[in-house]
Amino acid sequence: MSKLQLSDIRTDYKKASLNEKDVAKDPFEQFDKWFEEVLHSKVEEPTAMTLASVAGDGLPSARIVLLKKVSDGGFYFFTNYESRKGRELADNPHAALVFFWKELERQVRIQGTVSKASPEMSDSYFHSRPEGSQIGAWASPQSKVVASREVLEKKVQEMKVRFDREPLYRPPFWGGFRLEPRLIEFWQGRPSRLHDRIVYTKSDSQGWKMERLAP
Numbered sequence: 326m327s328k329l330q331l332s333d334i335r336t337d338y339k340k341a342s343l344n345e346k347d348v349a350k351d352p353f354e355q356f357d358k359w360f361e362e363v364l365h366s367k368v369e370e371p372t373a374m375t376l377a378s379v380a381g382d383g384l385p386s387a388r389i390v391l392l393k394k395v396s397d398g399g400f401y402f403f404t405n406y407e408s409r410k411g412r413e414l415a416d417n418p419h420a421a422l423v424f425f426w427k428e429l430e431r432q433v434r435i436q437g438t439v440s441k442a443s444p445e446m447s448d449s450y451f452h453s454r455p456e457g458s459q460i461g462a463w464a465s466p467q468s469k470v471v472a473s474r475e476v477l478e479k480k481v482q483e484m485k486v487r488f489d490r491e492p493l494y495r496p497p498f499w500g501g502f503r504l505e506p507r508l509i510e511f512w513q514g515r516p517s518r519l520h521d522r523i524v525y526t527k528s529d530s531q532g533w534k535m536e537r538l539a540p
Contacts, residue, residue, distance in 0.1 A: 338430040338514025343521035345537060352509040352525035352533060356395065359431065359511065368428045375423040376402065378413040386413065392424075393450060399503040400435065401442055403450055405467035407498045414439045420504055430514035435506045442501030451495040460484045462499045510538070 349355040363371045372392040379385050386409065394401035400422060404411055414420060422435040441447075451459060464480040471477055510524040522538035 336514075337516050338520070339516055340430045341513055342515060343511060343513035343523055345523060345535065348511065348523055348535070350533070350535070352506070352511075352535075353395070353398070355511060355523075355525075356433065356509065359429075359433065360395075363426050363429065363431075366426075366428055368426050371426065373424075374402075375425075376410060377421040377423070378410050379417050379419065380413050381416045386410070392422075393501070394446075397503075399505045401446070401501050401503050403442075403447065403499070403501045405462065405465070405496075405499050406441075408467035410468075414502060422504060432510075432512035434508075434510040434512065435504065436508040437504045437506035439502050439504050442503050444500070447500030448495050450501060451499065456493070459493055459495075460488065463488075463496050515540070 349358065360371070370391075373389050374392055375387050376390045377385055377387040388410065390402045390404065390410075392400060393403055406412075406415070418439045420437065420439045422433075424431075424433040426432070451462070454462075460481060463484045465477065507527045508524065510522060513521040515521055518540060520540040522540060523535060524538050525533045525535050527533055
């Protein structure tokens with residue numbers, strides 16, 4: 326068994342820097358720039374992001390979801406509306422996203438307000454998924470307790486039989502969310518923990534304001 330202490334585990338980041346003169350004035354343009362670099366690098370799961378939501382009792386929860394679209398001033402992901410995150414976002418539409426691309430020593434942190442995507446967008450994305458994933462959306466009572474794996478697999482078989490007989494359409498309890506940001510922070514790892522942090526905050530009257538934060 327390793328005797329390495331957790332306090333001894335550290336990485337000194339040296340790959341890049343982030344300067345106010347080099348970033349775009351619009352945070353979505355800056356995100357597009359970084360995301361293009363992510364897609365052309367060897368980052369695994371480049372669309373994976375942590376979604377944090379808050380329940381009605383004030384307790385936060387977080388999980389990994391996948392970014393599926395960035396457009397119309399928002400970040401889109403899809404899920405079961407009756408899942409824990411779906412219910413929490415319905416009760417409290419304020420949420421946060423975090424991307425961590427360790428291969429590039431970069432992080433993007435986003436805070437904003439969540440609303441449901443249009444039914445047309447949800448339909449379009451649902452039908453772009455593999456058929457097995459579409460069936461799974463119908464079969465899984467996401468975040469609910471199930472007695473066993475066998476119960477879930479039986480439900481999948483029932484859904485397969487059903488949709489052999491009728492067209493496979495999007496469940497009414499499944500669809501997209503759009504997070505409209507009020508804050509977007511770009512973090513670039515630097516040596517000695519003196520990281521670069523550029524934050525954009527949105528004002529209703531002034532638009533986006535860019536500032537540097539201390540690491």
